[in-house]
Amino acid sequence: MERPPGFSLWGLLVLSFRFVLGAIFLYAGIVKIADPAAFAQAVANYRILPLALVNAAAIILPWVEVLAGASLVLGFFLPGGSLLTAGLLLIFAVALGFDLWRGIDLSCGCFGTSEATVTWLYVLRDAVLCCMACFVWVFSGRSPFAVGNGPGGS
Amino acid sequence: MAVGDAIKDKVLRSLLQAALLVVVGALAGAVFNTVRHEGLPWSSTVPAPGAEGAVPSVSAADAWREYRKGLVQFIDARSAGEYEAGHLPGALSLPVEQTGELADRVRIPAGRTAVIYCSDPACPKSAQLASLLSKRGLTGLKVMPEGWAGWYEAGLPYEEKGGG
Numbered sequence: 282m283e284r285p286p287g288f289s290l291w292g293l294l295v296l297s298f299r300f301v302l303g304a305i306f307l308y309a310g311i312v313k314i315a316d317p318a319a320f321a322q323a324v325a326n327y328r329i330l331p332l333a334l335v336n337a338a339a340i341i342l343p344w345v346e347v348l349a350g351a352s353l354v355l356g357f358f359l360p361g362g363s364l365l366t367a368g369l370l371l372i373f374a375v376a377l378g379f380d381l382w383r384g385i386d387l388s389c390g391c392f393g394t395s396e397a398t399v400t401w402l403y404v405l406r407d408a409v410l411c412c413m414a415c416f417v418w419v420f421s422g423r424s425p426f427a428v429g430n431g432p433g434g435s
Numbered sequence: 436m437a438v439g440d441a442i443k444d445k446v447l448r449s450l451l452q453a454a455l456l457v458v459v460g461a462l463a464g465a466v467f468n469t470v471r472h473e474g475l476p477w478s479s480t481v482p483a484p485g486a487e488g489a490v491p492s493v494s495a496a497d498a499w500r501e502y503r504k505g506l507v508q509f510i511d512a513r514s515a516g517e518y519e520a521g522h523l524p525g526a527l528s529l530p531v532e533q534t535g536e537l538a539d540r541v542r543i544p545a546g547r548t549a550v551i552y553c554s555d556p557a558c559p560k561s562a563q564l565a566s567l568l569s570k571r572g573l574t575g576l577k578v579m580p581e582g583w584a585g586w587y588e589a590g591l592p593y594e595e596k597g598g599g
Binding site: 314317318321322323325326328332333336337339340341342343344345346347348349352358360361362363364365368385386388398418 | 445448449450451452453454455456457459460461463464465467468473474475476477478513514516517531532554557558559560563
């Protein structure tokens with residue numbers, strides 16, 4: 282596999298994606314931690330999780346978002362952090378898409394309580410962010426794409 | 436071969452790290468929720484529609500009968516868009532997502548029962564709004580579990596924004 286051309290530009294792209302995604306996740310997590318009851322209500326309105334699990338999700342998910350965001354911004358556990366971010370975004374997109382398809386009227390709850398009703402643009406937004414996270418994952422740490430050019434690579 | 440191994444190694448390492456982040460996040464969430472002033476109970480506080488101890492419910496047919504006697508004020512817990520597309524006669528729009536200040540301005544005309552509804556029997560919004568409003572001191576609340584769908588299917592009259 283060839284190294285991508287303009288490697289420093291590539292690195293800059295990864296870095297900017299990390300900061301954008303990380304900032305979004307830190308913000309989203311902190312807003313939800315600030316008002317767990319509102320977030321629990323938003324989760325319940327998705328009508329996907331059984332009611333018994335709604336509060337547990339509302340207690341835990343924001344902290345997972347904060348950790349994923351911190352991982353992206355600070356660069357620790359970067360492969361895991363970017364994979365987790367991509368996975369979360371995939372879950373969000375599927376949940377939103379599922380409810381849109383079912384015709385459930387929903388406010389996102391993505392950044393605390395937002396009044397706007399969810400549209401397919403929200404799913405698109407999550408999908409784009411998910412692609413960015415995948416990009417970061419691919420080029421995080423020791424890129425497997427560089428192994429072919431490297432010495433040995435046992 | 437080497438590339439395949441490297442990718443496998445990276446996937447495993449990533450999964451392990453991601454799992455660790457989730458576990459630490461769950462622990463942090465649990466600890467913070469325990470020590471914070473107003474932590475959430477682990478089991479849901481939102482009463483399920485029709486659950487024991489929830490606000491009493493009323494059927495669409497009974498609600499319509501009471502409404503014609505002037506004893507009912509309908510409250511629509513759905514979004515503003517759904518409300519505008521069609522709502523029960525004389526209903527107040529009170530989307531549960533934005534009840535913050537709106538809820539403080541709710542005035543139920545004297546002698547009327549507030550009957551709260553959302554889209555269908557499975558929707559949680561009417562129960563949420565009922566518990567929210569009763570926490571704010573409103574009494575005489577009822578929930579109509581059949582919701583907009585049941586009302587519409589029963590062929591009962593409704594209003595549209597602009598359409599009268």
